[in-house]
Amino acid sequence: xxxxILAIIPARGGSKGVPRKNIRDLxxxxxxxxxxxxxxxxxxxxxxxxxxEDEEIIEAAKKYGCEVPFVRPIELAQDNTPGIEPVLHxxxxxxxxxxxxxxxxxxxLRTVEDIDGCIEFLLNKKLDFCVSVTHAEKSPYWMYNVxxxxxxxxLIKQEEVATRRQDLPPVYMLNGALYIxxxxxxxxxxxxxxxxxxAFIMCRENSFDIDTxxxxxxxxxxxxxxxxx
Numbered sequence: 001x002x003x004x005i006l007a008i009i010p011a012r013g014g015s016k017g018v019p020r021k022n023i024r025d026l027x028x029x030x031x032x033x034x035x036x037x038x039x040x041x042x043x044x045x046x047x048x049x050x051x052x053e054d055e056e057i058i059e060a061a062k063k064y065g066c067e068v069p070f071v072r073p074i075e076l077a078q079d080n081t082p083g084i085e086p087v088l089h090x091x092x093x094x095x096x097x098x099x100x101x102x103x104x105x106x107x108x109l110r111t112v113e114d115i116d117g118c119i120e121f122l123l124n125k126k127l128d129f130c131v132s133v134t135h136a137e138k139s140p141y142w143m144y145n146v147x148x149x150x151x152x153x154x155l156i157k158q159e160e161v162a163t164r165r166q167d168l169p170p171v172y173m174l175n176g177a178l179y180i181x182x183x184x185x186x187x188x189x190x191x192x193x194x195x196x197x198x199a200f201i202m203c204r205e206n207s208f209d210i211d212t213x214x215x216x217x218x219x220x221x222x223x224x225x226x227x228x229x
Contacts, residue, residue, distance in 0.1 A: 003098035004046045005119065006183075007039055009066065010086045011105050012077040013054030018216055022052075022105050023060045026216065027223040032057065034108035034223070036064045041112035044119040045101065049094060051086045053077040069094060084190055091183060100183050102192070106210040107177035108219055109226075110202070118178045118200040128185040129197040132178035134207035136171045172199060175207035 011022040011032055023030045032050075039048050050061040053072040062068055070093045076085050087102055101119070103110075114132070122130040141162065144152040154161070162168050178200060179192040186192070208219050 002044070003123070004096065005044055005099045005101055005180075006091070006094055006097035007042070007045045007048045007101040007103055008087060008090045009035055009039070009048070009050050009061070009103050009105055010083070011050060011052045011054070011057050011061070012072070012081075012086075013052070013057060014077065014079060018210060018213060020056075021210060021216070022054075022057050024216070026108060027220050027227065030060045030064075031108055031210065032060055032066075032105040033064045035103050035105045035110065036061060036066045038110060038112045039103055039115060040065060042115050042119070044116055044123075046097065047094070049090065051090050084192070088187070088190065091187070097183055099180055100186060102179040104176050104209075107175070107206075107208070108210065109206045109208050109222060110177040111206055114177065114202050114206055118180060121198075121200050122180055125198065127196075127198050129181045129189075129192055129194055130178075130200050131180075131192055131197055132175050132202045132207075133172040133199045134175040134202050134204050136173040137204070139165070139168045139171055141168050141171070172201065175202055176209040177202060177207060 009032065015021045022032045026034065039045055048066055050058065050066045050068045051072045052058050053074050058068050072086060072089065076089055087100060091100055118130060118132060140155050141158065143155040145155065146152055181192055208215060210216050210219055
């Protein structure tokens with residue numbers, strides 16, 4: 001029997017880097033709409049919901065067919081609210097699911113193929129936790145702490161510093177697009193990032209995370225280009 005998967009889109013009204021970004025127009029539709037539309041295509045998601053305290057975001061989500069079963073308490077929508085808290089709140093409000101999938105609206109280039117690919121990876125390997133990553137463009141093997149004197153201290157100690165990028169070990173970073181976990185395990189750990197978390201690798205093109213105005217501009221151009229093909 002196919003497991004029951006609750007997908008949560010967390011979207012609060014307060015945004016510092018890009019004000020009102022969740023409902024800001026991105027290539028013809030609100031930012032949040034891109035995540036809703038791809039999630040609704042999934043063959044594994046049982047229920048897709050929004051968690052928000054903001055009336056405008058709630059209305060925009062409903063317009064694009066996302067269920068809003070509750071209004072997030074304002075104390076769980078602060079700048080310093082840990083990201084896991086709205087997820088735990090949503091699980092409490094919507095019980096009875098085997099897995100929970102977190103879909104941040106700031107990853108508008110994430111496709112249904114990414115979503116279902118990650119779910120299949122988790123289910124096939126019988127994992128408790130899985131998060132999406134992408135290849136890091138800037139290698140930490142070429143990064144340094146710099147003291148006031150100008151002294152450079154490598155972030156990662158190496159016997160010999162590689163001079164060619166292709167000689168560096170491949171490294172990956174969280175891209176913020178997909179977090180999925182078995183509900184009972186997440187309630188125990190209260191984090192998607194545990195000793196047992198496995199990585200689902202996404203391509204760089206689908207991994208942009210909107211945090212600044214520049215990110216917004218890049219994603220807009222990429223989405224417009226994608227719509228043409």
